[in-house]
Each structure stands twice: as C-alpha cells, then as structure tokens.
Amino acid sequence: MDLTALAAAHPDHWRRAACIRTLTLDAVAAANSGHSGMPMGMADVATVLFEKHLKFDASAPHWPDRDRFILSAGHGSMLLYSLLHLTGYADMTLEQIRNFRQLGAITAGHPEYGHATGIETTTGPLGQGIANAVGFAMAEASLRARWGKKVVDHHTYCIAGDGCLMEGVSQEALALAGRHELSRLIVMWDDNGITIDGKVSLSDRTDQKARFAASGWDVFECDGHNPADIDRALIAAKASDGPAMIACKTHIALGSSAQDTSKGHGALTDATLISDTKAAYGWTTGPFDIPADLKEEWEAIGTRGAADRAAWDARIATLSTAKQVDFARAVSGEMPKKLSATIKALKKQISETAPKVATRKASEMALEVINPIIPETLGGSADLTGSNNTKTADMGTFEPENRKGRYIYYGIREHGMAAAMNGMALHGGTRPYGGTFMCFTDYARGAMRLSALMGVSVQYVMTHDSIGLGEDGPTHQPVEHLAMLRATPNMLVFRPADAVETAEAWEAALNQKATPSVLALSRQGLPTVRREHKTANLTWRGGYVLAEAGSKRQAILMATGSEVAIALAARDILEAEGVGTRVVSLPCMELFASQDEAYRKRILPGGAVRVAVEAGVRQSWDRWLLGERGREAKAAFVGMEGFGASAPADELYAHFGITAEGVAAKVRELL
Numbered sequence: 232m233d234l235t236a237l238a239a240a241h242p243d244h245w246r247r248a249a250c251i252r253t254l255t256l257d258a259v260a261a262a263n264s265g266h267s268g269m270p271m272g273m274a275d276v277a278t279v280l281f282e283k284h285l286k287f288d289a290s291a292p293h294w295p296d297r298d299r300f301i302l303s304a305g306h307g308s309m310l311l312y313s314l315l316h317l318t319g320y321a322d323m324t325l326e327q328i329r330n331f332r333q334l335g336a337i338t339a340g341h342p343e344y345g346h347a348t349g350i351e352t353t354t355g356p357l358g359q360g361i362a363n364a365v366g367f368a369m370a371e372a373s374l375r376a377r378w379g380k381k382v383v384d385h386h387t388y389c390i391a392g393d394g395c396l397m398e399g400v401s402q403e404a405l406a407l408a409g410r411h412e413l414s415r416l417i418v419m420w421d422d423n424g425i426t427i428d429g430k431v432s433l434s435d436r437t438d439q440k441a442r443f444a445a446s447g448w449d450v451f452e453c454d455g456h457n458p459a460d461i462d463r464a465l466i467a468a469k470a471s472d473g474p475a476m477i478a479c480k481t482h483i484a485l486g487s488s489a490q491d492t493s494k495g496h497g498a499l500t501d502a503t504l505i506s507d508t509k510a511a512y513g514w515t516t517g518p519f520d521i522p523a524d525l526k527e528e529w530e531a532i533g534t535r536g537a538a539d540r541a542a543w544d545a546r547i548a549t550l551s552t553a554k555q556v557d558f559a560r561a562v563s564g565e566m567p568k569k570l571s572a573t574i575k576a577l578k579k580q581i582s583e584t585a586p587k588v589a590t591r592k593a594s595e596m597a598l599e600v601i602n603p604i605i606p607e608t609l610g611g612s613a614d615l616t617g618s619n620n621t622k623t624a625d626m627g628t629f630e631p632e633n634r635k636g637r638y639i640y641y642g643i644r645e646h647g648m649a650a651a652m653n654g655m656a657l658h659g660g661t662r663p664y665g666g667t668f669m670c671f672t673d674y675a676r677g678a679m680r681l682s683a684l685m686g687v688s689v690q691y692v693m694t695h696d697s698i699g700l701g702e703d704g705p706t707h708q709p710v711e712h713l714a715m716l717r718a719t720p721n722m723l724v725f726r727p728a729d730a731v732e733t734a735e736a737w738e739a740a741l742n743q744k745a746t747p748s749v750l751a752l753s754r755q756g757l758p759t760v761r762r763e764h765k766t767a768n769l770t771w772r773g774g775y776v777l778a779e780a781g782s783k784r785q786a787i788l789m790a791t792g793s794e795v796a797i798a799l800a801a802r803d804i805l806e807a808e809g810v811g812t813r814v815v816s817l818p819c820m821e822l823f824a825s826q827d828e829a830y831r832k833r834i835l836p837g838g839a840v841r842v843a844v845e846a847g848v849r850q851s852w853d854r855w856l857l858g859e860r861g862r863e864a865k866a867a868f869v870g871m872e873g874f875g876a877s878a879p880a881d882e883l884y885a886h887f888g889i890t891a892e893g894v895a896a897k898v899r900e901l902l
C-alpha cells in the first residue's frame with residue numbers, strides 16, 4: 232500500500248485513524264500480547280463510523296437511544312478501547328490503555344461487557360457479536376413500535392471479521408435478520424482475506440456478498456481505506472430497506488511489514504517493525520503519546536451526540552409521568568410490583584386444584600399470567616412452540632408487519648436464538664425468553680455461556696428434560712445437561728417438580744437482573760406435590776423440606792423435577808416400614824447453595840442417610856449427598872449412568888431403575 236498517497240488524499244482523516252493504529256501498536260507491545268492487525272486494518276472504517284454516523288455521547292454511555300456499536304471481531308479489542316479512549320469515555324483512561332490485558336484493568340484481552348462503558352457486549356468467541364447485533368436490532372424494532380420514534384430510534388452497527396462470518400451462528404443470525412427486514416442493522420465486514428492459519432482461501436470460497444443477499448440483506452462494498460468511499464457506503468446502507476452488509480476491503484496490519492499476512496493477525500511486538508510502521512504513518516510522537524490537537528478532534532467527535540441526547544431528554548420529559556416511570560423501569564430490568572401477587576394467586580389456584588400437568592405446560596400457565604403484566608417480555612422458540620409451550624394468548628407475532636408482536640419464531644436456530652436473546656437483554660427494555668428441547672442446550676451453549684459470563688437475565692425454557700420424554704429416544708434425552716449447566720458459573724438451573732414450583736421458578740428467574748436462568752421442564756405430566764398453599768416462594772430458596780419424616784428421621788431423600796414424586800412415593804414405602812424419611816425438593820441447587828449455612832443445615836441435617844434421585848448423571852450432586860465437608864452422610868444416587876433409550880417413559884424409568892422401590896432399596900442398603 233502506498234501510505235503516502237492515502238495520507239495525502241485525506242490528511243486529517245489519516246491522522247485521526249493513525250491514533251487508533253499507534254495506540255494499538257503501543258498497547259500490544261506493552262502487553263507483549265494481543266492482536267494488532269485488525270485494528271490497524273479497520274481503523275479507517277471505524278473512524279468514519281464514529282466521526283460521521285454513530286449516534287453517541289461519550290459522556291452518557293447509557294443513553295437508551297444511542298446507536299449500538301458491536302465489535303464482533305473481539306480480538307480486535309484495541310480498536311474499541313482506542314475509540315473509547317480517544318472520544319473521551321471517562322473510564323477509558325490512558326492508564327487503562329497502558330495496562331491493556333493486565334489484571335484489574337478494564338482493557339481485557341477481549342472486550343468484556345460490564346468492564347468499561349461503551350462495551351455493549353462481550354465478544355471474542357467469533358460469531359457471537361454479529362448474532363448479538365441481530366438481537367439488538369430486534370429489540371430496537373420492538374421498542375420503537377411500542378414507544379414510538381420519539382423514544383426509540385437508533386441503529387446497530389457491527390464490525391465482523393472473516394472468522395465471524397465463517398462461524399455457523401452467523402448464518403443463523405443473518406437469516407433471522409433478513410427475514411425480519413432489520414433495516415437498522417448494519418454489518419461492516421472486515422474483508423481482509425486473512426485468518427490465523429493464512430489466507431481465507433485455505434478453507435473457504437464462499438461468496439459472502441451473495442450469501443447475505445440470499446438471506447434478504449442489502450449488500451454494499453467499499454474501499455476500507457478510503458474515508459469518502461466508506462462514508463458513501465454507510466450512507467447507502469442506512470438508506471436501505473433491509474439489513475445491510477458492507478464488504479470493506481481492507482489490509483490487515485496496514486503499513487507494517489506483516490501487512491496482508493497471517494503474521495499481522497496477532498501481536499506485532501518487534502521494536503523495529505513498530506518504529507518502521509509508525510514512520511510509515513508519519514507518526515513522530517512517542518509511545519501512547521497522542522498529540523493534543525488530535526485528542527481534541529476526537530473528543531469533539533465524542534460530544535457530537537450531546538445535542539441529540541439533550542433533545543431526547545426533552546422528548547422524554549413530554550411523556551406522561553406514568554410512561555416515563557415505566558420506560559425507566561423496563562430499561563432498568565426491574566419487575567413490575569404486580570408480579571409477586573400474580574404468582575401468589577396462580578400458586579394458590581394450582582394448590583387448590585392440584586392438576587397433573589407437565590411442567591412445560593405449567594410454564595405456559597405461568598407465562599399466561601406473566602406476559603400480560605410484563606409488557607417487555609419477548610418470547611420465542613426454535614421451531615418447537617407447541618412443544619415448549621412458550622406462546623401465550625395475545626402476544627402477537629413479531630414480524631415486519633407487526634413489530635409490536637411479542638412472539639418470535641426463531642426457526643431451527645438454537646444458537647442464533649440464544650445469541651439474539653443476549654443482544655435483546657443487553658439492549659435493555661426487553662426481557663427475552665426462548666425455548667427448545669433441553670438436549671439442544673448443546674447447540675445454544677456458546678451463547679448461553681456468554682449470558683452467564685456477561686450477567687444478563689435471559690430465560691431459557693428447556694423442555695423435554697430427561698428420559699421422561701420417552702419414545703424420541705437417546706438423541707433427544709438429556710442426561711449430562713443438568714450437570715453441564717450447573718457447572719456453568721452464574722447460571723441458575725431450575726428443575727421444578729410441579730406447577731407450583733414452576734410458577735415460583737419463573738418469579739425467581741425474572742427477578743434476576745444479572746443472572747440467566749434455565750428452566751428444565753418435563754414433557755410428561757407430573758402430579759402437584761405442593762398441595763398446601765404457601766405464600767412464600769420456596770423455590771427461590773433453592774431447596775426446602777417438602778415432606779417431613781413421620782417418625783425419627785433416618786433418611787433424607789433429595790430430588791428435583793419429575794423425580795420428586797418418585798421420592799415421595801419412596802418415602803411412603805419407607806415410612807410404612809418404620810423408616811422416618813424426609814423429602815427435600817431441590818429445584819435450584821445454585822440458589823440453595825447461596826442460602827446461609829444455618830438454612831442449608833436445617834434442610835440437610837446430619838445423622839440420616841441420604842439418597843438423591845434425578846434422571847440425569849450424578850455429577851453436581853455430591854456436595855448435597857456427602858455433605859458440605861464431603862463425609863457427613865452415607866449416601867447413594869439413583870439416576871442415569873449412560874444414555875437413555877427409545878421407549879415409553881414409564882418403561883424407561885423401570886428399565887433404568889429410577890423408581891420408588893429402587894430409591895427405597897438404596898436407603899435400606901445404607902441403613
């Protein structure tokens with residue numbers, strides 16, 4: 232590349248973009264690790280975006296009506312950190328840039344949501360950001376329909392690399408965006424032809440532009456180093472009716488000896504390379520030294536949106552007080568006060584009528600009362616609406632003709648659904664929940680892990696949660712999934728035993744502001760085990776005594792979900808034999824673990840043998856079985872040791888020994 236010609240053609244732009252490039256070189260060199268090439272290649276595109284298009288105010292990073300900027304190619308984190316520092320985000324100080332990738336700094340290796348303002352989502356696992364961006368744009372469209380353009384009227388911009396576009400989740404995401412005609416979504420593809428192993432052509436010959444077009448996108452191109460051309464493409468993309476993709480032709484590690492090679496992808500730390508590159512940029516100041524005039528120019532960009540924001544504040548002030556309060560509540564993630572009373576009323580009715588229903592059906596019963604009082608819920612399913620029971624009356628379908636619709640047909644796209652829900656939750660003002668079969672949490676896992684890592688409250692409605700689904704067989708029967716989900720930090724895994732616990736689980740889940748939840752729900756009908764109405768939400772405590780020992784306590788049975796009824800039946804057998812047996816329902820181990828020790832001990836006292844029963848693998852149970860010190864109780868587990876089988880559910884339970892008699896026999900062995 233002839234950098235002199237580039238600089239001469241647009242000298243002011245060139246110098247501004249060089250700030251990003253040199254901060255990247257310096258920070259990566261200081262950390263002795265990181266990714267230099269992507270920020271060096273995309274600096275021009277990002278500069279034009281921030282300077283001319285992105286609606287933002289660096290002094291108000293949480294302004295609800297800002298445009299969202301998603302760096303899907305998260306390895307290029309220094310691009311984002313440079314932009315945030317240069318435009319004047321208060322927390323992104325030069326000191327933070329100097330401490331790139333160091334413990335305690337907000338400039339982690341990849342952008343981590345919650346660390347610094349201006350980081351809209353955690354990226355790094357390639358493909359997540361672009362799929363999040365689709366969710367952001369869906370949330371914007373939904374909220375714009377509900378609140379009007381006066382309140383919600385913004386764009387979602389996303390920078391994605393070759394890697395993001397190769398990941399399968401990108402296809403799920405872009406197909407969804409195309410179907411929904413998300414015209415406020417603009418993806419800028421860093422078309423540099425390079426990944427870690429070498430040229431993209433080593434492993435791919437996809438015509439990306441044709442792929443996007445085939446899914447209903449409007450496709451544009453630009454020379455990613457020509458600011459006028461970038462600006463032209465962005466203007467066109469904003470004017471298009473559908474989601475827009477701009478193929479930005481760029482050179483990775485622009486201007487360095489590693490340009491256009493995979494070496495340029497990673498950390499460029501060689502001192503000569505760095506000084507030669509800076510010289511080629513015409514850069515004369517030392518490391519981390521941004522000339523004052525350039526910093527001023529960038530800070531002016533950072534305040535570009537201030538007037539827009541003030542105008543927005545003024546518009547919000549014209550809303551009725553009730554509307555202002557409700558908008559603020561929805562954005563904050565606070566639940567309406569009515570939720571608690573609504574759940575109590577539902578519980579009372581269930582306890583009185585004691586229906587035998589599948590917990591997936593019970594979840595629908597809960598949603599039937601929740602959705603009308605929480606207008607920000609956006610439900611959906613990955614093509615299993617009738618099985619997941621996720622759609623309630625009067626939600627309407629979210630589609631281009633009806634943006635007010637609150638139900639999303641995600642299609643058979645579990646990963647895309649989960650990542651889109653992350654985007655919606657991060658956007659704020661919406662409460663997404665979505666369903667699939669529990670077994671396919673595997674397909675959604677990449678995004679579910681990020682829900683937990685970021686601390687966003689997404690609800691995963693995972694039905695058909697065990698061999699209890701029966702004839703569909705082992706491909707569809709989760710056995711290891713509860714253990715996997717429970718092993719995930721900051722994830723609540725609810726496995727309710729009946730319709731009462733299901734209602735309680737929904738209340739507990741929705742009240743989480745920084746923790747996602749999985750509701751593991753049965754396909755098969757389950758009896759109501761909570762016959763006596765209690766106003767307290769017992770599920771919120773994670774575990775509680777469901778049935779007390781009739782005589783001196785010799786055994787404690789623990790169970791979740793569909794196996795709670797089995798534990799109760801085992802208790803009947805044992806009590807008839809004179810064995811005092813307590814049954815503890817443990818619908819959420821994580822919440823139980825978070826209770827104080829006295830409570831945990833009260834529920835699981837020493838001195839009795841313990842048997843746990845769950846139609847899954849044993850992992851995750853030992854803490855409760857053996858006691859918190861690992862040797863407090865004689866214990867056994869009744870559950871699955873391998874994959875399931877295809878047969879009617881009752882036969883499977885008998886075949887795998889998950890029966891009341893099986894549980895009672897274990898207790899007898901231990902006594």
Ligand SMILES: Cc1ncc(C[n+]2csc(CCOP(=O)(O)OP(=O)(O)O)c2C)c(N)n1
Nearest residue numbers: 269355356357392393394395425426427496
């Ligand atoms: C899901 C996932 N797989 C693998 C990686 C490791 N990885 C990080 S960057 C990268 C190559 C990405 O290529 P591209 O998006 O073209 O970035 P560029 O080299 O152009 O900066 C890979 C494989 C990752 N971060 N996420």
Ligand SMILES: [Mg+2]
Nearest residue numbers: 393423425426
């Ligand atoms: Mg690339």
